[in-house]
Amino acid sequence: MIRRRGAILFTDQRYTIQAHEEVRGARVHIARRSLLAEVSEEIRRAGKKHVAFEPAHLTVAQMQHLQSRAGRGTRWAAWDGFVEKLRTVKAADEIAQMRTAAQLASDVFEEILPLIKAGVTELDLAAEIEYRMRRRGASGPSFSTIVASGPRSALPHARASSKPLKKNELVVFDLGAILRGYCSDMSRTIFIGRASARIRQWYRAVVQAQEAATEVISPGVKASQVDAAARAVLERYGLGRRFTHSTGHGLGLEVHESPRLARGEKALLRAGNVVTVEPGVYVEGVGGIRVEDDVAILARGTEVLTRATRNFLEL
Numbered sequence: 418m419i420r421r422r423g424a425i426l427f428t429d430q431r432y433t434i435q436a437h438e439e440v441r442g443a444r445v446h447i448a449r450r451s452l453l454a455e456v457s458e459e460i461r462r463a464g465k466k467h468v469a470f471e472p473a474h475l476t477v478a479q480m481q482h483l484q485s486r487a488g489r490g491t492r493w494a495a496w497d498g499f500v501e502k503l504r505t506v507k508a509a510d511e512i513a514q515m516r517t518a519a520q521l522a523s524d525v526f527e528e529i530l531p532l533i534k535a536g537v538t539e540l541d542l543a544a545e546i547e548y549r550m551r552r553r554g555a556s557g558p559s560f561s562t563i564v565a566s567g568p569r570s571a572l573p574h575a576r577a578s579s580k581p582l583k584k585n586e587l588v589v590f591d592l593g594a595i596l597r598g599y600c601s602d603m604s605r606t607i608f609i610g611r612a613s614a615r616i617r618q619w620y621r622a623v624v625q626a627q628e629a630a631t632e633v634i635s636p637g638v639k640a641s642q643v644d645a646a647a648r649a650v651l652e653r654y655g656l657g658r659r660f661t662h663s664t665g666h667g668l669g670l671e672v673h674e675s676p677r678l679a680r681g682e683k684a685l686l687r688a689g690n691v692v693t694v695e696p697g698v699y700v701e702g703v704g705g706i707r708v709e710d711d712v713a714i715l716a717r718g719t720e721v722l723t724r725a726t727r728n729f730l731e732l
Contacts (some may be wrong), residue, residue, distance in 0.1 A: 418456060420463065427452050427459075438718035453479055467498035498675070505667055505675050506689035511599065512713050512720075515668070515691055518555075518596035519711045519722035520605050525549045526590060526725045533732050534607055535584045539564040542590075543577035550594040559593030559600040559672040570606070570704040573662055573697060585610040587704035593672060600672045602693050603708035603723040607730040616706075619656065619698050620729045623706045626650035626696040627727075630664050630678070631712060634692070634719050639683035647696040656698050665693040668711055690714045691722070 418425045424443035428436050429452065436445045448455040460468060460483075468487070470480070470497045484493065507515070529545055531719075543562040550558060565575035567586040575589075582588060586609055593602035606623075608616060630647040644664040651660050663679030670693045678682040678692060697711030711722040 418459060420465075425459065427456055432579040446469065453482045454486060457483050460487040462499070465493065466490055467492050469494045471495075471499070472497050493602055501675055506687055507669060507691055507713075508637075511669070512627070512689070513712070514597050514599045515601065515711065516601050516720075516722045518594050518601035519603070520724060521550060521553050521555060521594045521596055522592055522601045523723050523725035525553065525594070526592065526603070526605060530607075530730070531731065533607060534582065536581050536582050538579050539566055539569075539577040540579055542582075542609055545591050547592075550592075553594075555594035555596050556598075559595050559596050559602055559653060562590075563589065563591035563604075565589045565705070566609075567704055568702055570706075571699040571701050573699060573705065573707070582609055583686065586726070587616065587706060589705055589707055591608045591707070591709065598668070599699065600668055601711055601723065602668055602672055603711065603725065604695055604697075604707040605725055605730075606706045606708060607732055609732055612731055613727070615710065617729065618654070618704050619700075620654055621695055622654040623652055623698055623708050624727060626660075627694050627710070628710050630694050630696065631710075631719065631721070634686060634694070634712060635652045636686055636714060636716070638686050640676045640678050640684045640686060641680055643686075643692075644680055644682070644696070647694075651696065651698065657699060660696060661699055662697065665695050665709075667692055686714055688714055690715045 425446050426440050427446045427448055428444045429448050433447050442481045446679055468491055481536035542564045546562050547558050564577040566582045566588040569575050570587045570589040589606050591604040593600055617666040626647040629650045630643045633643050633646040647664045651657050665678035667676050693709055694712055697707035708727055713720045713722055
């Protein structure tokens, strides 16, 4: 709760020690009953008649609970995305943290390349990736690591399964590490065996689409322009309809933040934004290709934070 006289963090007795150790810039309130009951009580006690809330972070039931206990006459105003908008622009020290998290993910991917071979399961490789990220200091993965092979690689958000990798198929890796609170997110695609000319052309198209999108990125550019640049390349290759998701998203304390690099997005990019650039091509029954990097937008130019090779690897 943020008031003119300062902020209050409401938590319960399980987090008493942790809250007093970690919280700065706010008074800690340890609730003895439900958090919402004590938040409502504080609103009523303070006599607040105007309260803003974030609808994305409250269920309908929670909101009804607050309204019924805060007292009559309180006016509620939806104020969504306020904190998230502040977080879209990273300070230099935040970008430095994200650079390290991106390098960690890049290093782990290159470390596990010798383990990628026919017979190894997707789950084995996902577990190895997450283990090695933790060994390097990550508090955990940014999301459940994706390893998707063969026809399953055509699923953009496939979960790693017990399927063993086979010869002559694509394998998509999507991984990220949380390091000191900040996320990284990268994707690479390899081929087990010798790829056909068609697969090689698809890969070339995806990499060129990613390069075109990255070149457009700069302060003041519309988010939709970045998406359009990637799509234009894939359209030239006749693969436009095979690109089924947005070109990228913001990255920070959460793996998906603003701004979103997609059709119709009017937000202007700003220095301090960190975004993913991840065009992909997905063909049902055959497989998918996605190449993703984290890009920091600086006052002058951009910096690609993820450094793992983007060469087409045939293992």
